[in-house]
Amino acid sequence: MSNFWRNIGDKLNIFFLWCLNNHPGKFFGFLIGFFVALMFILLGFWQTLLLAALSCGGYYLGKCWDDGVWPTGLSKVIHRIPFWGKHKT
Incomplete structure (x- = not known):
């Protein structure tokens, strides 16, 4: 078999x-x-729609990260985070 x-x-x-x-x-x-x-x-419909929206948003942010170009509004928010870009070695 x-x-x-x-x-x-x-x-x-x-x-x-x-x-x-x-x-x-x-x-x-x-x-x-x-x-x-x-x-x-x-x-269900709404959970699938939310999952698709968050996945597309994550893909878009990952693409922006790879390209090194952040959207204008997001760039302003990220640079206000005090620990952004500071890595402990």
Whole structure:
């Protein structure tokens, strides 16, 4: 029976690689849609919406950090924090 499941796993891997190579937009769109639908079912609408909003905000702040350019309003708030930029060695 183990060989049966191994064959199914191999065929699924081949199928997913084919989808990823030939239709990457559809593949990732499907995965994102499936994940969002699953989150709606597990968490509910408002919790999923909050999770998505905070994730997008975190991504945006991380991108700003990587680029070294902070949004104007956030830059004013961060520089008011007394321990910002001071690291103990």
